[in-house]
Amino acid sequence: INRALEINNTFVLAIKNKIKILKSLDRLDEALDFLTKNEPAFEKSTDLMIENVDLCIEKIDLRLAFDLNEKVLEREPNNISALNNKGVIYERNAKYQFPEKYMPLALDSFEKVIELDKEFPLGWSNKTVVLMNSSKIDEAGKIIELAYSLFPKSPDVLNKKGIFLLNIKEPRKALKYFTSALKKFYRGEFLLNRAQANFQINHYEETLKDLERLIS
Numbered sequence: 252i253n254r255a256l257e258i259n260n261t262f263v264l265a266i267k268n269k270i271k272i273l274k275s276l277d278r279l280d281e282a283l284d285f286l287t288k289n290e291p292a293f294e295k296s297t298d299l300m301i302e303n304v305d306l307c308i309e310k311i312d313l314r315l316a317f318d319l320n321e322k323v324l325e326r327e328p329n330n331i332s333a334l335n336n337k338g339v340i341y342e343r344n345a346k347y348q349f350p351e352k353y354m355p356l357a358l359d360s361f362e363k364v365i366e367l368d369k370e371f372p373l374g375w376s377n378k379t380v381v382l383m384n385s386s387k388i389d390e391a392g393k394i395i396e397l398a399y400s401l402f403p404k405s406p407d408v409l410n411k412k413g414i415f416l417l418n419i420k421e422p423r424k425a426l427k428y429f430t431s432a433l434k435k436f437y438r439g440e441f442l443l444n445r446a447q448a449n450f451q452i453n454h455y456e457e458t459l460k461d462l463e464r465l466i467s
Contacts, residue, residue: 261289263296270302277439279309297323301332308336313344335364335373342381357381372402376411383418391415406435413444422451439465
């Protein structure tokens with residue numbers, strides 16, 4: 252990718268892929284700095300705007316994430332990733348303030364995502380999280396089972412199924428899904444969740460291995 256960018260430093264696909272790689276390695280500051288240096292390409296590309304929103308969400312800069320995401324929706328009102336991100340921003344914000352306000356907004360956003368595109372696994376898996384955080388465990392279980400039947404190979408769905416199993420005190424079963432998610436796609440969140448499952452079943456050596464990998 253770096254070689255491609257040496258030839259054409261405004262090649263949007265290469266910029267996008269480099270950001271995704273840096274993000275998967277938890278090098279968020281480096282990814283943001285790289286995106287900022289490519290502002291001309293960023294301003295013209297909806298895909299890069301969405302990548303910027305994702306980075307701001309990861310950095311918990313939710314105000315900026317919301318404002319950038321609204322610009323995407325002004326440009327493309329039915330952009331499925333932007334609609335999903337709107338729900339994610341509401342869900343994250345609910346952790347810090349006014350959950351009674353933001354959780355229903357998040358749920359509404361994810362329901363709109365699913366209504367618009369039933370083949371978008373993130374909509375289903377994110378709806379599961381909102382339902383769990385709203386203490387609607389039975390409903391969350393039905394949604395994640397449906398999502399898993401539709402998208403059995405989606406790393407996000409596998410991860411959310413593991414989270415659901417942790418919530419209902421089934422860490423041994425959860426471990427299987429976190430491991431499957433990591434085989435599909437490496438993400439720090441998946442590794443941390445697997446460490447938590449291992450810890451709950453007293454697999455302390457495996458827990459330490461995952462944590463050491465996470466911080467290395």
